[in-house]
Amino acid sequence: MFIKSPIKDFQLARFPTNHDASLRAWDAADELVLSWLEEHSPEQPPALILNDSFGAIALGSGGLISISDSKLSAMATELNARKNDVNCPQLLDALTPLPKTEGPIIIKIPKSMELLAYQLRKLRAQLADGQVIVGAAMVKHLPKRALELFEQIIGPTTTSLAKKKARLLFSHLDSSLSASSLPQSAFSYQEREYQSHANVFSSKSIDIGTRFLLQHLPHLPERGQIADLGCGNGIIGVECALRAPESDIHFFDESSMAIDSARYNWDHLVGSSRVAQFNWVDTFGSTPANHFDLVINNPPFHQGQVIGDFLAWNMFTASLRCLKVHGQLVIVGNRHLNYHGKLKKLFGNCETIASNAKFVILRATKLR
Ligand SMILES: C[S@@+](CC[C@H](N)C(=O)[O-])C[C@H]1O[C@@H](n2cnc3c(N)ncnc32)[C@H](O)[C@@H]1O
Numbered sequence: 001m002f003i004k005s006p007i008k009d010f011q012l013a014r015f016p017t018n019h020d021a022s023l024r025a026w027d028a029a030d031e032l033v034l035s036w037l038e039e040h041s042p043e044q045p046p047a048l049i050l051n052d053s054f055g056a057i058a059l060g061s062g063g064l065i066s067i068s069d070s071k072l073s074a075m076a077t078e079l080n081a082r083k084n085d086v087n088c089p090q091l092l093d094a095l096t097p098l099p100k101t102e103g104p105i106i107i108k109i110p111k112s113m114e115l116l117a118y119q120l121r122k123l124r125a126q127l128a129d130g131q132v133i134v135g136a137a138m139v140k141h142l143p144k145r146a147l148e149l150f151e152q153i154i155g156p157t158t159t160s161l162a163k164k165k166a167r168l169l170f171s172h173l174d175s176s177l178s179a180s181s182l183p184q185s186a187f188s189y190q191e192r193e194y195q196s197h198a199n200v201f202s203s204k205s206i207d208i209g210t211r212f213l214l215q216h217l218p219h220l221p222e223r224g225q226i227a228d229l230g231c232g233n234g235i236i237g238v239e240c241a242l243r244a245p246e247s248d249i250h251f252f253d254e255s256s257m258a259i260d261s262a263r264y265n266w267d268h269l270v271g272s273s274r275v276a277q278f279n280w281v282d283t284f285g286s287t288p289a290n291h292f293d294l295v296i297n298n299p300p301f302h303q304g305q306v307i308g309d310f311l312a313w314n315m316f317t318a319s320l321r322c323l324k325v326h327g328q329l330v331i332v333g334n335r336h337l338n339y340h341g342k343l344k345k346l347f348g349n350c351e352t353i354a355s356n357a358k359f360v361i362l363r364a365t366k367l368r
Helices: 028-040 056-061 071-084 113-126 144-154 208-215 235-243 256-271 310-322 339-347
Strands: 002-004 009-011 048-050 065-067 090-092 105-108 132-138 157-159 166-172 185-189 192-196 225-229 248-253 277-280 292-297 323-334 351-355 359-365
Touching (some): 002 028, 009 056, 009 071, 028 056, 028 132, 048 056, 048 113, 056 071, 071 090, 132 144, 144 157, 144 166, 208 235, 208 323, 208 359, 225 235, 235 248, 235 256, 256 277, 292 310, 310 323, 310 339
Parallel strands (some): 048 065, 048 105, 065 090, 225 248, 248 277
Antiparallel strands (some): 002 009, 132 166, 157 166, 185 192, 323 359, 351 359
16 A cells, blocks of 8 residues: 655555555545645654654655654564655664754644653753754544643644544744653552553553462472563563572563663562663564563554454464463453454463453463
């Protein structure tokens, strides 16, 4: 499928690719921002682009720096640049300090308003007088709160007319507003305080599925390799580390904010003198096969606004590859998602460790 852009027509793919082929890798908000750039900034490509899902805005406009919390988005942008034989923008994670820039800044409005607030505060600190921030979103994904945040953090903000159910916001700096400090959320579990950056799953309270999983953790290997796959703020890996003081713990997440939160919680709750591995990657990245004794996972059920079990399936498949023979995958999931059937298909076995009205905890063993 092709998207028209000021540079050329691009063939763009989503990443990961192995699910519903009818889903496009861009939306009408991406198209609207590309045509705005063509009309209003033809000579100057955008300096910074934030939260571009699969590279449509960055590649379509020749943007210089693309910032995303998501490793999947960064990988999609790289793959799509290669596929279309164009330069890939510099790719930065969500926590890297922003450079001072000239020219328009484009921000695709994220699902998390905490992430939007975090990003606007960071942008404000390096924004030049007269520099415009252009927000882009589908109207159905543009809450009133987003406009309020632009006005409270940046300054006067106007909106475009809607086109194909998408809308742009234009925000200019009001230097008299005071920029407050960056947000961080926290909650307590077993008298331990878990901190999370803005975009991290269940940052203000422990997820009820995670709580149920921690109540029914299986026997942990004493001197084993344990993976917390899709670690969020790292609560599962940290709790395992405290129960298995001689095991090695490996954290994996595609969110840079999640990985940084897990590292922070590890340092404060386990101690930085105990070594652990922190990986900002898609599933297990380049981890070799047959590596772990135990993988623990509370699988994701959406990528951005798209809900589905394709990410969980990828995680189960990657776990089968990375587990040692006799190694185990333990997951918690909503009862109705039928993870039992998926694990049975992949591993040839699956047992229920615990269940309640809402969740099941399942274990699958790699047999060969
Ligand atoms: C349901 S949350 C669980 C978070 C944490 N383990 C907890 O229990 O609070 C799923 C996590 O998987 C991460 N994730 C989603 N897709 C991923 C992928 N392809 N590779 C690695 N992590 C991913 C998300 O960023 C999120 O942190």
